[in-house]
Amino acid sequence: MNAQNVNAPSAYFMAEVSDKIESHTLSILVDNEPGVLARVIGLFSGRGYNIDSLTVSETEHEAHLSRITIVTTGTPMVIEQIRHQLDRLVPVHRVIDLTVQARLGTNDKPLERELALVKVAGHGEKRLEALRLADAFRATVIDATTDHFVFEITGRTSKIEQFITIMKPLGLVEVSRTGVAAVQRGAEGL
Numbered sequence: 744m745n746a747q748n749v750n751a752p753s754a755y756f757m758a759e760v761s762d763k764i765e766s767h768t769l770s771i772l773v774d775n776e777p778g779v780l781a782r783v784i785g786l787f788s789g790r791g792y793n794i795d796s797l798t799v800s801e802t803e804h805e806a807h808l809s810r811i812t813i814v815t816t817g818t819p820m821v822i823e824q825i826r827h828q829l830d831r832l833v834p835v836h837r838v839i840d841l842t843v844q845a846r847l848g849t850n851d852k853p854l855e856r857e858l859a860l861v862k863v864a865g866h867g868e869k870r871l872e873a874l875r876l877a878d879a880f881r882a883t884v885i886d887a888t889t890d891h892f893v894f895e896i897t898g899r900t901s902k903i904e905q906f907i908t909i910m911k912p913l914g915l916v917e918v919s920r921t922g923v924a925a926v927q928r929g930a931e932g933l
Contacts, residue, residue: 762818767842774834796922864891865914
């Protein structure tokens with residue numbers, strides 16, 4: 744073997760470098776039965792894939808179907824592998840990559856929203872500033888005492904992150920988040 748071949752990167756390595764890491768939102772329609780969520784999550788953990796956000800709820804009561812929304816990151820090739828592996832699970836009826844669907848429809852992202860409950864403790868000027876900023880973010884006060892507020896805020900993940908960052912110096916105590924709920928744009932359903 745000559746020295747030139749030893750130092751040359753393989754085609755596999757070159758393809759890996761050219762693919763950038765992206766965030767994708769997957770919507771999965773599954774049977775609402777015990778163990779389904781564990782099987783879906785097991786697929787991710789067994790292959791070393793990370794889940795950035797996860798929501799699940801029964802959406803079609805008569806048909807006993809649930810919708811799982813997962814936000815994950817990876818190269819386009821890895822995301823496609825995840826989608827195909829999810830499609831092969833027995834209780835899975837349909838898997839849609841909402842991020843790809845949005846791009847095909849000339850949008851950057853699908854319609855995504857998240858809910859957060861944000862507890863802020865403070866007195867005096869910090870308390871007034873927290874209220875003023877919450878109003879600017881359209882967050883509502885759902886609990887209040889003389890020493891704290893609990894705000895409810897909905898919106899894109901970036902809006903939630905920005906609100907949390909702004910509340911940190913004002914006395915952020917605790918945050919509880921739902922994870923992303925998402926649908927594709929247009930008249931078609933999952």
